[in-house]
Amino acid sequence: MRCLLVSDLHYTLKQLDWVDRVATEFDVVIMAGDHLDIASAVALEAQIVVMLKYLQRVGSHARVLVSSGNHDLNARGEHGEKIARWMMRARQLGVLVDGDAVEVDDTLFTVCPWWDGPETQKAVDAQLARDAERQKKAWAWVYHAPPSDSPTSWNGTRHYGDDALVAWIARYHPAMVFAGHIHQSPFRQGGSWVDRVGDTWIFNPGRQIGPVPTHVIVDTDAARAMWFSLAGNEIVRLDVPLTRPIAEIGPDDGVVPLQ
Numbered sequence: 001m002r003c004l005l006v007s008d009l010h011y012t013l014k015q016l017d018w019v020d021r022v023a024t025e026f027d028v029v030i031m032a033g034d035h036l037d038i039a040s041a042v043a044l045e046a047q048i049v050v051m052l053k054y055l056q057r058v059g060s061h062a063r064v065l066v067s068s069g070n071h072d073l074n075a076r077g078e079h080g081e082k083i084a085r086w087m088m089r090a091r092q093l094g095v096l097v098d099g100d101a102v103e104v105d106d107t108l109f110t111v112c113p114w115w116d117g118p119e120t121q122k123a124v125d126a127q128l129a130r131d132a133e134r135q136k137k138a139w140a141w142v143y144h145a146p147p148s149d150s151p152t153s154w155n156g157t158r159h160y161g162d163d164a165l166v167a168w169i170a171r172y173h174p175a176m177v178f179a180g181h182i183h184q185s186p187f188r189q190g191g192s193w194v195d196r197v198g199d200t201w202i203f204n205p206g207r208q209i210g211p212v213p214t215h216v217i218v219d220t221d222a223a224r225a226m227w228f229s230l231a232g233n234e235i236v237r238l239d240v241p242l243t244r245p246i247a248e249i250g251p252d253d254g255v256v257p258l259q
Contacts, residue, residue: 001105004062005203005216007032007144007180010071011040011047014211016054023061026217028104031055032180033069033114033144044074048086056093063104065096068114069144069181081117099127106137107175107220114144121164128168138175138220146179150195152204153181156188169200176201176218183207186214186229193227194236201225201238 004026009015023029036047058064068084075085087097096102098113110131115121131139145162146152147169153161160182169177177200186193186206193216195202203225205214214229223239 001107001220002026003028003030003218005030005032005178005205006213007205008034008183008207009213010034010037015213018212020054020057023058026062029058029062029064030142030178031066032142032178033067034071034180036071038071052089052093055090055095059093059095065109065111065142066090067111067142067144068098070114073116079119081120084113101131107140108134108136109140109142112141112143128172132172140176140178141174142178144179145181146202146204147197150197150202151190151192152179152185152195152202154188154191155182155184169197173199179204186227187231194225
C-alpha cells in the first residue's frame with residue numbers, strides 16, 4: 001500500500017492542484033488538517049466551496065482521508081465547541097472525514113477531528129475506543145496535531161504537541177499517526193518529519209511555499225517512508241527500530257538522505 005501524506009495546505013491552490021495530479025499514484029491520500037486559511041482575504045465559506053470541489057476531484061482518483069485542523073472550524077457543535085461542520089458535506093462526496101474509519105489492505109485508518117474542548121475530546125476518546133475493538137492487522141490514525149515532546153511537534157523554540165494524543169498512543173499503540181500542524185518541525189534543529197513513540201511511527205511533513213507541498217510517502221510493502229521538501233529528501237526504513245532520539249540518528253539507524 002502506498003500512502004501520500006500532506007497537511008497544512010492552507011488554501012494554497014497550486015499545492016492542491018499538485019495533490020490532484022499525483023493522487024492516481026497512491027492507494028490512500030491523507031490530508032491531515034488545516035485545509036483552510038483563516039488569515040486569507042478569501043471568505044471562509046468561499047474557501048470551503050473550492051475545497052469541496054478539490055476533495056471531490058482527488059476522491060475520484062484515490063481513497064481520500066481528510067481530518068480537520070484548527071483552521072478548519074466553521075461552526076459550533078451542541079456543546080458550544082468549535083467544529084468543522086463543512087466536513088459533513090465532504091462525506092457526502094465520498095471522502096472519509098472526521099469520525100470515519102476505513103480498512104485498506106489490512107490497515108484500519110481512523111480519522112480524528114480537531115477537538116476544541118472537553119466534549120469533543122471525549123468524542124475522540126470514544127471513537128478510538130470503538131475502533132480499538134475492531135479486528136485489524138495494523139491501525140493508523142489521521143490526527144492533525146503531533147504528540148507532545150516529539151521532534152515532530154518542535155517549532156525551534158518549544159513543543160506544540162498534543163498531550164491527549166500521547167496518552168492515547170500509550171493506551172492503544174497504533175502503528176502510525178499521520179499528523180501536521182507544526183509547519184517548522186522538519187526544518188529546525190531538534191525537529192523532524194518522523195519520530196517513533198514506542199511502536200508507533202509519527203509523521204509530520206511540515207509546510208513550505210511553492211507549487212509542491214512538503215509530503216511524506218509511506219510504502220508499507222517496502223517498509224519505508226520518504227519525505228520530500230525544498231530542503232532535501234529523506235528516507236526511513238520502517239523495519240529498523242530507532243534506538244536513539246530521532247534528532248541524533250544517522251545512516252546506521254535507518255534514516256538517510258534520499259537522492
